[in-house]
Amino acid sequence: MNTAVSVSRWRHPRFGYLEAMSVEEACALLGEHREKAYLVAGGTDLMVAMRNGKIAPPEHVISIKKISNLSYIRDEGGELKIGALATLDDICHSDMVKEKFPLIAESARQIGSRQIRNVGTIGGNLCNAAPSADMAPSLIGLGARAVIRSTEGSREVTLEEFFRGPGQTSLGRGEMLVEIAVPEQAPYTGGAYIKLPARTAIDLALVGVACVITLDAEKSKASEVRIVLGAVAPVPMRACKAEDALRSALINDEAIDASAEIASQEALPISDVRGSAEYRRAMVKVLARNAIKQAVARA
Amino acid sequence: MGGKVQELSYVGKDVPRVDAVVKVTGKAMFGSDFTMAGMLHAKVLRSPHRHAKIVSIDKSKAEALPGVRIVVTPDDMPQIPISPLLGDQCVLSKDNKVRCLGEPVVAVAADSVEMAEQAVQLIDIVYEELPAVVDIEEAFEKSPPVVVHPDLPGYKQLTGLPIRPDPERPNVCQTYKIHQGDVESGFKQADLIVENRFTTARIQHVPMEPHIALAWVDSDGVLTVRSSTQLSYLVKDWLCRAFSLSPSKVRMLSPFIGGGFGGKGGMRAEAVATLLCLKSGRPVRVSYTREDMFIFGGHRVPYVMDIKDGIKKDGTLVAREMRVLLDLGAYSDFGPLLVRRAVYGAVGTYRIPNFKLDSYGIYTNSPLTGALRGFGCPEVQWPIEQQMDALADKLGMDPVEIREINILKDGDRDVSGMITRSMGVKECLDRAADWISWGKKEKEADGPWKIARGIAIGNKSVSSGHPSAVTVKVWQDGVVEVRHSAARLGQGISTTVGQIAAEQFNVPVEQVRVTCGDTSFCPYDFGTVASRSMVHVGNALIAACQDAQQQLFRIAAPKLGVEPSEMGIGAGKVFVKRTPEKSVKIAELFTPFGLPLGRVEIVGEGYYSAPAVPEDPETGQSERAVFGYSHAASGVEVAVNVETGEVKVLRHVMACDVGKAVNPKIVEGQIEGGIGMGIGTSIYEEVVMNQGAVVNASLTDYHIPTSLDMPKYEDSKAIIVEVADPEGPFGAKGTGEVPLVTTAPAVANAVYRATGVRIKDLPLSKEKVLAGIQALGKTL
């Protein structure tokens, strides 16, 4: 029996507020306070989690908002580099992103509301590691890498490897995310992200599916395809078997349907207040089919 | 009573709202804008069990915490009920028992919210858990697994409202019947019988402003409570009872309220604020969080309804039988009244020769419920309006036609025995059908999106038997001051009563000042509920204006040399009707010091209570159980995605017969708000329960519609229909609730027409709709 009502939590914990002025300082503070501290960027995930008791109250909150030069969005020889502090609103309004990586803008645009996008950051969306995080499927689909810094130095992991579980990332002690790097996409590449929320706006994904596909010059076969599922597994997950099925086939409605069906079998959804596992699985099929079709049309 | 048909200058006009500027500029004061020196903040410790005995409470650690000023347990106070009708609830747990999750057990006041929260964590309570019943039908049984209130037969009935528990069913605290004709013989005459079961969801009001109260005792020993209540005078009465106070020493203040929708129609934040204030001697504020609202702020009662209809081939209804079960939760609150009033939704629209309705209010170990916009009438019409479509479908008839055949006409006796008057539903239906292009071809399916229209009609009654009083003071400069006690929920009552006073005194609205919200000088009002304010406050106001004018006329008589009956008033003057140039300025009826000549004050008094005739307890028959009915019709066009189950309302028209729109813009606002709220309750809103616990106690997972869930501006239409009620002020009926009646069944009917799936359980969530579509596919 679930008698755990959320009525007796202490929702106004006291905590120390520290401001880092540089990445080095933030990493040093993180190393110093270890698991007793959280970084805060826009705070749109962290503050909610602290208030509703989803996370144990930290002793310190380390703001990284004042770090300059970490909200850039730039093209570095074809690669897209996004600083961890770039807001979702910056991303969906960047002309460069809209032109070269429209999928990223499309995903950012579907998050929350204008107010949330104004303060929420890409780094926060990824580091919060919600299975439903709307930036994750598309970025994984595009083969993005996470650039991680600590006092020891810098390292990179693919975004696919970045997520470890709900709320868990591969960030180690004293590490923070500083950048997302997205490789230049091959010619004839198209992408789509389709999200099914419970209502039209200001809502988390019940299911989200991204597809990034690269077609051959005849546009009859896929040389590369990634299908990434959100909110139907502990982490945003690639539907590898569905990708394989599509990679070897001629691109037509039957092949797309078959691939979408496989994706829905691969998903590992749970039932919760937002939806049942069966419904989520059924929706993966519908959304995957639509996402693949859109991606193909845009390739 | 009521106004005569005349050329009107202010009533019926879009006069700007008196509170528009202060609200838009942020100057309007709401509950949370008020603080006081020395004010304490309260928190309560809530029950973690559905049903348990309290064995012991240790508050010592909490009391020892710095900043904590008082900790009150159930043992520290007399067990006097705070509930409105039936003595089943105390401020803190009654008889050392908790009966649902989330009910307050211990209350703390401290220097800050944080300290109070921390203190609550430090209270140790030992409980002995008891078995619980949360399923309404189990609770309804003759031998239920658990009796929630074994002492029910001994509970005090706190008002004159008849309370009739069911002696055979120990969890039933109230029953109500409306029987007319003989349904058995009716069903025998029928060519077709359709029987179904429908349910409605537990929902929350989600007002922008959660419940809030601030209580303090001033140096005269007067307890003042400023709270976001729809019921100042009733709450005052309950506080006097619960804390043994003289009414002369309790003052209620009601500031602007950030939305009520019935949720503030009960004892809410006031009880704990008063308790802690009286115990600590300090001002105390109780401010519900959004989570508190979902857990113990009151829910709309979930209903289970069985309905059986008999109809002739030609479309005339011959019999209807309904059984209505209301899951009131652990405490009755206004439930016993709700059990009676809700059923009038089944009364006010259709002519049915044989009718039988039994309704039951049932205790379960579930959280507090109460009124929510419509007081049961929308819930009861959810099945009826789908049945009408189901019957039409089986008879091969048009849904508009079947309704037109069966709706009541003026002069008909309805199933509760009242004679129908000023019946405007046909006009609502016709105009809604016309706007939505009923009968014309619908748009083709767009991929998986199937498009169809749906229609529904309905009513909401204005209650009777509950008075409102108004006073009108005339100042020496001719300004007319109206004093009323209706709450300002955003519905615009102070604007509309100002228009009526302007009309009565023939002065511009700027010459009228409307005051309210203070029981120390604003007279009695039953409450801002049941769509009753315009009818009651309006009629009382007209009487008060006339009384004030008579007082002026008597002073003017020696000056004008005519009888008061020959005088008129306007433009700040009293004049002779036959020779209007013969007049005296209102200022001249006062001394230079502002004292009226030969009087203490010019204060007119008015009072109105809609006539009520007690019903026969066995049949519910009464010539006048309600004041009368307002009517509505919704026409919607929806798109249903047959692959995902998503439902979108593309177009929505609602026509409401409100008798007379005293301010059409304000009435349109009510209708538009009803459309939005109706879309929410149709498709999205549900407080999800798991074994008596609220699972989605936040706006993350309780979805109210956003502007993007609404039809586009040009696709949403409010139509005002005015079939004047001879007893209403200027013909007005109620407007507040009727806009929430018709949307849900209209959407469900449209979904059926789009997909063939009839959803009988609110809301029409994606999963339910898709499951329906899939089940249909299997049976095809």
Ligand SMILES: Cc1cc2nc3c(=O)[nH]c(=O)nc-3n(C[C@H](O)[C@H](O)[C@H](O)COP(=O)(O)OP(=O)(O)OC[C@H]3O[C@@H](n4cnc5c(N)ncnc54)[C@H](O)[C@@H]3O)c2cc1C
């Ligand atoms: C009303 C509302 C609607 C929302 N709608 C959506 C939605 O539709 N889709 C969606 O995906 N999300 C949604 N969110 C969640 C949230 O807004 C986004 O995830 C947002 O991008 C989080 O960014 P932030 O900067 O606010 O993160 P914060 O709250 O500041 O941080 C989130 C987490 O990441 C950590 N963190 C932040 N930056 C770094 C870094 N550089 N390195 C290491 N760790 C870091 C923090 O310690 C914290 O644990 C919504 C939230 C709200 C309140």
